[in-house]
Amino acid sequence: MRSFATITTAWRRQATRTASCRSTYFAVRFNSSVTPRHVNNTNPVQELQQRGLVAAMTSPDLVDHVNAGPTAIYCGVDPTASSLHLGNLVTLLGLLHFHIKGHTTIGLVGGATGSIGDPSGKSTERQPMSAATLAHNVAGIDAQFQQFFKRGRAYAQNRGYEVEGHGGKVKVVNNKTWFGKLSALDFLGDVGRYARVGTMIARDSVKSRLESPQGISFTEFSYQLLQAYDFWYLYHEDGCRIQLGGSDQWGNITAGIDLIHKKKKTTEEQVIISNGADEKAIAAYGLTIPLLTTSTGEKFGKSAGNAVWLDERMTSLFDFYQFFVKTADADVGRYLHYFTLLTSEQIQDVMTQHNAEPEKRIAQHALAKETTELVHGVDAVSKALLATHVLFGASLENVKGKELIDAFEHDSxxxxxxxxxxxxxxxxxxxxxxxxxxxxxxxxxxxxxxxxxxxxxxxxxxxxxxxxxxxxxxxxxxxxxxxxxxxxxxxxx
Structure with missing residues (x-):
């Protein structure tokens, strides 16, 4: 694996394609003598734990399950907008850690569940979307899933991960595919009968709303059954054994595991289990990632009340880059572990240099460069740096017109x-x-x-x-x- 010095040399090489970029934003330098290591041998669950990205697991057996060989993991996103935002990035990173180490990764776009709305973490019911808006959002997020893993593979390879020939399969699915085939009677008869109302009411996402003045509609109350069926369906159709989500998804994830345990796909399957099949061999698992906040308790990814989007047409490269540059010193070390594939040794090297000269914001620029390359690609780093150069009042004497146009292509x-x-x-x-x-x-x-x-x-x-x-x-x-x-x-x- 390459040292951080090698990585930053590549950054500077990329930056010099723009001859005029001489501001301090291009002068940040790092030195590192980190010993390379073969990162693909690490269990992705343990890797996430080391990075502080595991809130809970449904069973400690998950580590052994992943060690046993390639498995499949999924994470779902409801299409409430046409783009994912920084709040989604941490779960995407969780999937990426599995993908680059050879496991099948499934991104689920909630074309069906998006029309219902997840009550988890919400104080009021979500306003319904029109069919046209929902379809537009589904298409946008589907494409974004595909693009993220393509760029994520390239980013991982640039950081020394031996992904070529080792990366797992990536699949993007829409849960409207299977829910569209079920009538209300089919769903109630085939899925609803396995759910206990007392258990459903006790889940935090429902309980908190029941105790609020707004209450909860039957529509939202049923959401956990829909997500449970997603897991059941992917378990049987794609061999998906793990669901990943934010910590607010714990109730929905465990509902899916309960359904997998209770509802068997065929009579033959029930006979096999009844005859003493190894529980570990058929188990399903849940893995949650902490909901991120800043050191002051603010929700991560919110800037003056507005989400920071992963689509550069909605949040420009400059604004995306600057969001991370503005990270507080108290948060930047933690975010380097969360949002990059730099090793702990490389992050420690960055923080040592940062603490020696905090006014240069070395760690923040490292974080901004890493996340910009991960989400938008390697060329986006030089564009973001050029935009930063221009928008901080530096001389434009040697700036090329085409480079300016490229850097601000989607900028309002x-x-x-x-x-x-x-x-x-x-x-x-x-x-x-x-x-x-x-x-x-x-x-x-x-x-x-x-x-x-x-x-x-x-x-x-x-x-x-x-x-x-x-x-x-x-x-x-x-x-x-x-x-x-x-x-x-x-x-x-």
Whole structure:
């Protein structure tokens, strides 16, 4: 396995593709003499435990089950949006640890359960989605599952994991596939008869809602049976023996294990079990990951009330990167264990250097680079670094126009206007047209106060017109008001 110094050399090599990137964000350096190790020999359950990512297991036999040979594990996500967010990333990492060590990984998109809504951790009932919205969200998350494991494999290989020929199968399924074939009577008769109402009421997700003023609808009350059937179905159809989820999913996971124990697929299966089959050989397991909060108790992945999405069209590369750069010192060491595949030795090396010069935020930049590469790919790191370079007011003298456009491809800060249009506009008008200011009067005040910048150079002349020399490589120019409000204008055909 490569040392952290080797990894960061690759980062710097990637960054130098952008010749202008000379800011301190590119100057963070690491040195490490970590001894390589063959990481694929580690049991993924034990690996997660070492990283602090196991809240509970339904049985300690899970470790032996995984040691016995390749198995299958699944985690489900309801499509409440068209993208997953950082709150989902920790469970995705859990699946990735199994995948890169040769186990079959199943991502379940809740096309059926998404129309119901999981009451776990919710104080009120979720508003129902239209069929069109649900279908759109299912398609988005299905594609995101596939993309995450593709990029996750590449990221793991770049960190020294011997994934090639060892990575397990990845499968993405939609539970509407099997629920769509069941009528209400079929479900109640075939699944409902195995559920005990007393047990269902006692589960935390239901109990807390029963005690609230809002109560709980029968629809939400039945959710645990639907998720239980998901596990039962995958157990029998795909040989899936493990369900992974956040700690708030414990009740739903154990409901699935109960159903697997009680409801047999065939009479022959029941006879085999009744005749003394090895319980460990047929057991199903649950594994939960702690719900993450910051050191101040805030829910992880929330920024001013807004989720940080894994889709760069919803959260830009710059904003994704900066979320991790802003991590508190009290949290960054823990997050390096959670959200990266760096070894404990490499993380310790980073933290040692960080503690020596905390003002450089060495650990935060390491975390941001690692997670950006994991989620968005290796090229996204240089794009995020370039965006950081630009949006922190550094010189744009050597920046290439195409690199700027690529770095801000899905960023709402970039708009398109024709060069002819721009040439005819006064600066106060282009400030409004670009969205930099809300009105011409605001823009005029900005110009008079010296707070308007073109390509990070102050525009002092209110009569100035943007011309040929302001277009970087003839394709883009950068407008700024104050210290941090940016718009990039791309020259449209």
């Amino acid at each position: 800060r970039m708009i398109s206007l024709s060069r002819d249009q721009v040439a005819e506009m006064s600066l106060d008008r282009i400030a409004v047209e670009s969205g930099l200011c809300s009105s011409k009067s605001e823009a005029k005040k900005l110009l008079k106060s010296g707070g308007f910048y073109i390509n990070n150079i102050k525009a002092a002349d209110t009569a100035y017109r943007i011309g040929e020399k302001d277009w970087i490589d003839g394709t883009v120019c950068v407008l700024r008001s104050g210290k941090s409000n940016y718009k990039l204008v791309r020259a449209s055909p």
